[in-house]
Amino acid sequence: MTEMSPPGWHTDPGYTGTGPVQERWWDGSRWTDQLRIPPAAVRRRRIRIGVGVTAAVVVLAAIAGGVLMLTDGSGRTKNTSSDAASPAPSLPSGQNGQGGPGDGGRSPAPDQQQPQQPPSEDGYVTDVMSGVSLPVPDGWKGQSATIGASVSTGTYTCPADTSQKCERGGVFAAPAQALKITARTAEAAAKADIAVNAKESYGGKAYGAISSHQQLKSEPVTVAGQKAYLVRWKVVTKKGDDGYVQSLVLPSPHSADMLVVVRSGFDISAEAPSLSVMDEITKGIKAASGTGSGSGQTA
Numbered sequence: 001m002t003e004m005s006p007p008g009w010h011t012d013p014g015y016t017g018t019g020p021v022q023e024r025w026w027d028g029s030r031w032t033d034q035l036r037i038p039p040a041a042v043r044r045r046r047i048r049i050g051v052g053v054t055a056a057v058v059v060l061a062a063i064a065g066g067v068l069m070l071t072d073g074s075g076r077t078k079n080t081s082s083d084a085a086s087p088a089p090s091l092p093s094g095q096n097g098q099g100g101p102g103d104g105g106r107s108p109a110p111d112q113q114q115p116q117q118p119p120s121e122d123g124y125v126t127d128v129m130s131g132v133s134l135p136v137p138d139g140w141k142g143q144s145a146t147i148g149a150s151v152s153t154g155t156y157t158c159p160a161d162t163s164q165k166c167e168r169g170g171v172f173a174a175p176a177q178a179l180k181i182t183a184r185t186a187e188a189a190a191k192a193d194i195a196v197n198a199k200e201s202y203g204g205k206a207y208g209a210i211s212s213h214q215q216l217k218s219e220p221v222t223v224a225g226q227k228a229y230l231v232r233w234k235v236v237t238k239k240g241d242d243g244y245v246q247s248l249v250l251p252s253p254h255s256a257d258m259l260v261v262v263r264s265g266f267d268i269s270a271e272a273p274s275l276s277v278m279d280e281i282t283k284g285i286k287a288a289s290g291t292g293s294g295s296g297q298t299a
Contacts, residue, residue, distance in 0.1 A: 131254030135284035159240025160208040168272040176259035186249040187229040193247040201265035208239035241267040253287030
């Protein structure tokens with residue numbers, strides 16, 4: 001019965017109830033090593049921007065790790081990265097849900113090799129595809145994944161829509177292509193992304209939309225040893241706290257042809273982290289260890 005379940009994303013069967021929940025890919029016969037941040041966990045604000053990753057990862061075929069991702073023409077994926085709902089398969093008898101030898105010794109076909117498991121490093125979370133690691137400030141929560149990585153202060157009830165959860169502060173990293181950013185330079189990509197970031201973070205129902213914004217920074221910076229570009233806005237919302245949003249774009253330390261977007265958003269309130277924490281996180285971004293994806297370049 002288990003092996004007849006169709007391929008799909010399901011809650012990681014190895015989840016112990018500690019830390020953020022991730023989803024693991026079931027290929028129809030076994031649990032793979034492919035993980036993602038579930039769309040349900042990325043609903044709003046800095047973490048919500050991960051939805052763009054799961055919807056657009058189809059463009060990342062063969063960029064890193066040999067992941068096979070096909071599109072059905074509608075912008076959604078099929079085969080190895082389908083979002084289509086399917087019955088959640090139970091863990092096959094005798095398997096531990098973590099892949100490898102525990103799942104019958106099967107290996108994926110050559111064109112369906114899975115990306116690496118997110119490496120574990122104290123104080124950091126890693127976006128394997130992008131090849132970058134984000135520092136996790138004291139008291140914050142972090143989540144690594146094959147595509148996308150995030151850190152946040154935790155949630156509270158959104159001021160304009162009490163059915164949603166917001167964060168006082170959060171940072172999210174993902175490949176630019178996964179966010180449908182087509183600009184070819186870090187500067188152009190950062191300038192294109194900041195309005196999207198602001199809308200994702202503070203627009204819509206959660207804060208009653210954005211009434212105005214002020215640009216605070218638009219400048220080249222060096223991050224993870226790469227020539228990056230940073231744009232930062234202060235936004236005024238119609239309800240609830242105002243906020244700071246930042247779009248940082250850099251070339252992947254492990255693949256010169258890939259741009260990486262790091263989106264940040266902080267409330268402006270006594271309960272929120274200070275803007276200096278955003279600067280500290282930005283400066284602390286580094287090349288991920290053990291996630292080389294083609295060029296072998298390191299920072």
